[in-house]
Amino acid sequence: MHRNPIKTFWKNPTRRWALLFLGPVTAAFFIGFVWPFIQGIWLSLCKFRLISDAQFIGLDNFTKALEDPTFRHAFWYTALFAVVSLVLINILAFAVAYVLTQGIKGSNIYRTVFFMPNLIGGIVLGYIWSMIFDGILSHYGTSILMETKFGFWGLIILMLWQQIGYMMIIYIAGLQAVPEDMLEAARIDGANRWQTLFRVTIPNVMPSITICTFLSLTNGFKLFDQNMALTAGQPFIIQPDGSAVKTTEMLALNIYNTFYGSSNTSPGVAQAKAVLFFILVAGLGLLQLSYTRKREVQQ
């Protein structure tokens, strides 16, 4: 007997009610994410001050963005920062998690203490650390704003302080999921502590490593408030053409500064930079995910 597929579809009560329950979330997702995202891409191809006066100008904004020395500097500076912070955050967070899962006394207190910096906002943290760094550096007659390397390592230290606790929690969860008898089997097989760590434990916490490296990589690239509060991109280098390159300015801050720049083409260029920024972060994130996912194992 032939059945009407539409009638059959609506016979199922779950399907009938699905629209009602899915509707609000879907609408919110479209209004809050999909539409602004599409509009952002459209605006990157326009000259505008207000959204209502946008004029299509093709890829001009992208050309300007790529020709901008401050953007190129911010890109390499951000890339270096992201790589260094990715490596240091993950090594230190794993080390802390490893030590705190060895049954030492007071490990719960240490976990809480290490996690607490996460509860402080980035701007507040940036200002507090700028005072700390300046307090120390003033003894040597300098300041965090005086040299690029101070700003770079200052930001690295700040991020380590803030992020290690968070990543540590993820690593602790991963380490606790490694079966105890597998580690015992390794001990009996003749593996010492380091061999057990590198050849048994680490391959079995790959899911945690995937999450943590993804988070620290994208966090590193997207960093904004800490950067703004700690150095705001200073110190400057004056270019031969008279323009200034902020030597500790990262990509997000560069986009922000461009958007609120003086030229009437600035918002469009900032928008183009933001699209390039999105492609970069999403591309790197996906690349990293597929690389580490391949190394994950199922029990």
Next chain:
Amino acid sequence: MAEVILKNIKKVYPYVSGEKKKRKKGGEPEKKTNLQITDEGVVAVQKFSLDIADKEFIVLVGPSGCGKSTTLRMVAGLEEISDGELYIDGKLVNDVAPKDRDIAMVFQNYALYPHMTVYDNMAFSLKLKHMPKAEIDRKVREAAEILDITQYLDRKPKALSGGQRQRVAIGRAIVRAPKVMLMDEPLSNLDAKLRNQMRAEIIKLREHINTTFIYVTHDQTEAMTLGDRIVIMRDGYIQQIGTPQEVFNHPANLFVAGFIGMPVMNLFDAKLIREGQHYFVELDGHRVHLSEEKCARLAAKNVESQDVTLGVRPEHIDLAEDGVSARIDVSEMMGSSVHLHLSAGDRDMIVIVPTVDMQGLPHMGDTVCFSFKGNVAHVFSKEDDKNLEF
């Protein structure tokens, strides 16, 4: 291949700091087992002494929490020995690391490395010893051949069934040709059919690898079929050590009598009567003369007439014209035999009757009479549950 000697081994799990405080404040802690609790902590194993001969297959058996796995883990070096001495091949190894004891262990949950192939799992310990590649390859393939897992060498453990995983775990242990092979409930995670099959394979495995086995299980069938000798444990103490036949025929106490044998031994309140060098048991006015061997053992111990707990295994009870009368509550047809659940007075009991001897199936509610022979009656003291023959 090695002798293993355990001398007065003891294991105490000390209190964690909070637990001790709680205990001091609130008196005795909540008791979850019958393990002895002292000021030092919970005593999981004590007075464990056993000499295991070279190439012997020893099975530690007992209910959960009796200390059998703890004992095995102490031999492995995974648990510290609180007191006593452990010798492997004549060498005191109390403080020797597991990797230096020349032992291998098979775990209940296989404990395979999920990120390695079957081949790498088996080769791992040999690689750590920096053995030449060709030799590793030969040993791994040889072990895989014995266990019939050659076709799985390139697979990861997740692509194998439970039985295959356990073979890999055994393979990982035998490639090392260890002095002592330790097995911690290796068949517990398998279904009943596979368990029977693997049990037979472990028996065959002994032909191929000449080593000393210590095997832990809570399954008395595994213990009976695999062990040269069985060590029955309860609450951290050894209850009896003996061959399967010995512990079945001469259980040292009521616990062993109840633990070994399926269905469990029937127990009755009865009287032991001594008449010179002859002993009788009297149950509900029905008197049975004990065998010469039993009489001699009891006489040697100078056991006098007394109230006893009489134990008779279900397969040793005969339905007879004359004897103790009982009513059939349930009749279970098992194929080759029928299990009759009887009530005699206020006692419940089971009798196994081979179907070849039966003329028609017994009916529920029927009254029957049963008896037993003097060589299968076990008499236990009412005071300490010990077999009076010992």
